[in-house]
Amino acid sequence: MKRAILAALGLASSFTLPASAEDIKVGLLLPFSGVYAALGNDIETGFNLALEHFGGETDATFEILKEDTEVKPPVALGKAKKLILQDKVDVMAGIVSSGVLGAVRDLVHGANVPLIVANAGNDEATGANCSPFITRMSFSNGQVNRPMGKWLHDQGIGKVFTLAPDYAAGRQMIDGFVSTFAKAGGKIVGQEFTPFQKTQDFGPYLAKAKASGADAVFVFYAGGEAISFVKQYDSFGLKSDLPLYGSGFLTSPLYVNAEGPAAEGVITALHYVPTIESPANETFAQAFEAKTGRVPSEFAVQGYDAARALIEASKTGANDRETLANALRQVSFEGPRGKLSIDPATNNIVQPIYVYETVMGENGLTQKVLAQLSAEADPANGCEMAPVSK
Ligand code: BEZ
Numbered sequence: 001m002k003r004a005i006l007a008a009l010g011l012a013s014s015f016t017l018p019a020s021a022e023d024i025k026v027g028l029l030l031p032f033s034g035v036y037a038a039l040g041n042d043i044e045t046g047f048n049l050a051l052e053h054f055g056g057e058t059d060a061t062f063e064i065l066k067e068d069t070e071v072k073p074p075v076a077l078g079k080a081k082k083l084i085l086q087d088k089v090d091v092m093a094g095i096v097s098s099g100v101l102g103a104v105r106d107l108v109h110g111a112n113v114p115l116i117v118a119n120a121g122n123d124e125a126t127g128a129n130c131s132p133f134i135t136r137m138s139f140s141n142g143q144v145n146r147p148m149g150k151w152l153h154d155q156g157i158g159k160v161f162t163l164a165p166d167y168a169a170g171r172q173m174i175d176g177f178v179s180t181f182a183k184a185g186g187k188i189v190g191q192e193f194t195p196f197q198k199t200q201d202f203g204p205y206l207a208k209a210k211a212s213g214a215d216a217v218f219v220f221y222a223g224g225e226a227i228s229f230v231k232q233y234d235s236f237g238l239k240s241d242l243p244l245y246g247s248g249f250l251t252s253p254l255y256v257n258a259e260g261p262a263a264e265g266v267i268t269a270l271h272y273v274p275t276i277e278s279p280a281n282e283t284f285a286q287a288f289e290a291k292t293g294r295v296p297s298e299f300a301v302q303g304y305d306a307a308r309a310l311i312e313a314s315k316t317g318a319n320d321r322e323t324l325a326n327a328l329r330q331v332s333f334e335g336p337r338g339k340l341s342i343d344p345a346t347n348n349i350v351q352p353i354y355v356y357e358t359v360m361g362e363n364g365l366t367q368k369v370l371a372q373l374s375a376e377a378d379p380a381n382g383c384e385m386a387p388v389s390k
Contacts, residue, residue: 024319025063026310027083027092029104030118034071035197035224036096039299042254043094043118046296046303049287050311060314065089071096071197073103080104084111091116091324093306096299098122098141098169099196105129112388114325118306119299123172126348127381132388133321135328135347137309137340138302139271140378141169142176144247145220147353147373148269149180152218152245159189160245161214163205165225166193173220173247181218189214199225202232210238217242222249227258234262243267251358254297256365263358263365271351272298272337273367281336296336305335325388343377345385350377 028047030040044066051062065087069076076095083089084107092108093116095101101120108115109131117125117134121141125134152160160181164170170193178188190212192205199205209217217238221229226249233244239262244250248270251263274285274295284304288296296304313327332341341350355371 023063024060024091024310024314024324025065025087025089027080027087027089028064028066028094029069029076029080029083029092030066030094031071031096032066032068036071036222038254039096039119039223040068040094042297042299043096043303043306045292046288046300046305047093047118047307049284049291049300050304050307053287054308054311058311058314060311060319062310069095069097069100071100073097073099076100077103077107080107084108084113089113090319090321091310093310094118095120097167098172099167101125102129102168105131105134108133112321112325114321114328116306116309116328118302120169121172122168123176123378123381126346126378127383130346130383130385132329132347132386133325135309135325135342136349137306138349139351140348141172142179142381143348143351143376143378144269144271144353145173145176146180147376148218148245148247148355149177149182149186150184151269151355151371151373152216153181153184153186157186157216159187159213159215161190161209161212161217162188162219163192163194163202163209163217163229164220165196165199167196170196170220174218177218177247197225200228202229203236206233206236206238209242210236214242217244219244219246219250221246222252223255226250226252227255230259230266231262239265248273248298248354248356251367252297252299253295253367254299256358260365261360264360265357267355267357267370269353269355269373270298271353272301273354273356273369275356275367275369276336276338276354278336278338280334280338284336301336305337305340308333308335322388345380346378346383347385348378350375352376
């Protein structure tokens with residue numbers, strides 16, 4: 001059995017297979033604890049599923065070494081150093097938080113280690129701080145939120161109050177939305193950034209939103225914070241008078257059931273919903289459901305596509321840091337999200353964005369697509385992409 005499959009089953013480290021020239025050591029850097037632990041676990045499940053589905057298409061074998069970032073940039077930097085300097089990985093994948101991505105960017109760039117970003121949307125990592133060694137298979141924070149600014153204004157919403165956690169992703173997601181909402185003629189009547197990983201009571205912020213005169217509220221929250229926020233928004237009695245919009249992580253299928261009826265009617269935008277109708281998505285969604293008993297989330301699909309990108313890159317014969325970095329930037333395939341490619345100007349993924357409403361379906365909460373907004377490539381945002389060099 002190939003090591004790729006063993007790794008997917010969590011058995012790689014207990015088997016000693018003869019080393020081959022095509023063994024690729026992969027450092028999987030994800031939060032397995034902290035506010036984004038569920039996201040990290042879902043990315044890993046998707047990653048392993050792609051190894052099972054596509055691992056047989058390459059001669060390469062993959063040895064997976066996992067480290068927990070704890071959603072703490074200094075901890076993540078230490079773990080990344082261990083993977084690169086001590087374990088000597090050929091490639092790294094993962095990273096959920098934009099703060100963590102900002103912290104490890106110089107290390108991976110300086111060490112010439114390819115990094116496949118499987119979540120963190122930090123705009124700078126594919127903008128002013130872009131690197132030929134960083135390829136993003138997830139989204140950028142601006143990319144997910146810019147289309148929603150114009151769309152919301154087109155629905156007749158003129159005044160918006162925004163809320164997000166106070167760290168890189170929160171600020172960039174809101175900036176992306178505000179840039180297009182304001183350009184379309186909308187007005188931001190108030191903004192709050194809540195202490196990241198520390199806010200349990202959103203009441204004082206919701207009181208400000210209520211008093212602001214806004215027509216609607218637009219937010220970014222994810223993971224445990226999204227569950228608390230959506231529930232408190234509903235129990236504060238705001239949902240009927242002040243409709244809630246946001247980036248789609250707010251009502252991710254990963255935890256929408258924990259939000260329950262409070263999530264019903266919330267409208268958000270994202271690069272993946274499990275209800276996309278395509279053969280590639282149906283195959284993926286069925287396999288994911290068979291394995292986990294639930295529908296896949298955007299996090300699962302990002303892990304799946306990150307591993308698929310690695311397999312595609314290895315099929316070109318790439319097997320060390322430089323050749324993998326080069327090949328990863330050139331992958332393109334049809335995945336559950338649709339046709340995916342990497343923008344050579346930034347190394348960020350190009351993909352459509354879906355506006356969806358969380359509605360009650362026959363089997364519980366589900367995602368009703370209201371609009372598909374065109375495939376978005378980011379502006380270069382100061383990225384001057386250099387060739388891969390040793
Ligand atoms: C981020 O920090 O980039 C992020 C975290 C969770 C969901 C989406 C983005």
